[in-house]
Amino acid sequence: MLEGCKTAQERWGGVHKLIDGWLNERQDVIVLYCGINTLKPFSPKETPMSIKIQAFCQMLMDYCSAGHFEIYQQLLEEAKLYDDGGTELANRAYPVLEEMTQQCVDFNDKYDSAEHCLEKISDLSKDLSDLGEMLSERFELEDRLIEKLHNVHRELVAS
Template sequence: MLERCKTAQERWGGVHEIIDRWLEQRRQLIEALIYLRERGEFTPTDTPKIQALCEMLVDYVSVGHFNVYEQLALEAKDFEDDKALVLLRELLPQIDSTTEVAIEFNDKYDTKDHCNDQLEALPFSLQALSVVMADRFQHEDQLIKELHEAHSEKTA
């Protein structure tokens, strides 16, 4: 039994690092989003900052889907936690819908030409994106709390 605990701690301890890095990405994304929302009016000189936001947004969403959620699902399966797997199945479709909004935002503003053509609509797009991402962060926090934190107690 002690050996299994050691193995679990070694195996799932790395998930802490993945989540920590991902949450740092989230913090940077939120800061960039707030900075741009507070600008109000935009000119073509703002394009690099908007493109940087798009890059952060896509990176954050990708790490969630292809790294964090996958690790949380594996952890739930290994701990035979049916409740956690049910929660994951419930929340992932809601998170997926926010991914679509994030990708649409990226597609709309990811290049210099796209940005410059739609600068007037950017404040509204940023507001809508902020609302959607706040929902996403809430769902992600619930996943982390219910899936990972519950299992980390078992590995400690």
Template sequence: MVQAWLDERRQLIVLLCAIQGLRNYSEEKPQPVHQQVQAFCQLLMDYISAGYFEIYRELVNEARSFRRDNPELTRHILARLDSSTDEALAFNAEFEKPERCQQKIHELPDRISHLMETLEERFSLEDQLILSIHQQEPPRLQAVMH
């Protein structure tokens, strides 16, 4: 399940890079931009939902079964993930629908750049959560806070 989720993350990154690489956002015929943004928004919401409703729970359960449960670390990471979730939801609300995307097309390059930074941090936190369970020596909270 985690591997399928990480594969979905790779697809998300590919779509994000493709959108970032698009030029002429303000063309009169931005339909390809809309289609790619819509596909990205759908995958982004699927990825975020799977994390919260399936993967994080599974990882916490694995941590308990491997006796690597570190509730303080887990709470800290999950709390930091909330801000990137809020950013992803806001992006989706702004650009999911073609007509909204059309209205805000001039904002898309900056929003994509900001979202990329936010997702980069999110992916790092998720990786830390996974590694805290599956590596020999679980990281201490101080190492994750930096």
């Protein structure tokens, strides 16, 4: 997953500052995900694990929000502007991304506080695994959108 993120930045980084920042956030999400996925269970309320999970949840929500309220809108505007088939891809991809975002929100709601982490600790391993699989699919879909809706127009957009 982290390697795919680096590849995306190498391919599209520098094309547009908004997308660059978002791809950096994606990398931060992956790093935090990997960090909490390797931690051992905890017992006290304010342990490093619960704090790391909460930091991950916050970064995940920031990433999803930027996608929906900034990046996807920018990509859709480019698709409409150039009218080269990108809107069809966007219309197919956005409902899938919305469903994936809801899964991220559900994870956040489940683990957004130390108390919630303690209550749901037995679910954490499976929830992280499911979330990781979904995030990998999400990143691939987002990369396809960037490729089709932005990268093909990068010279024109950068002007």
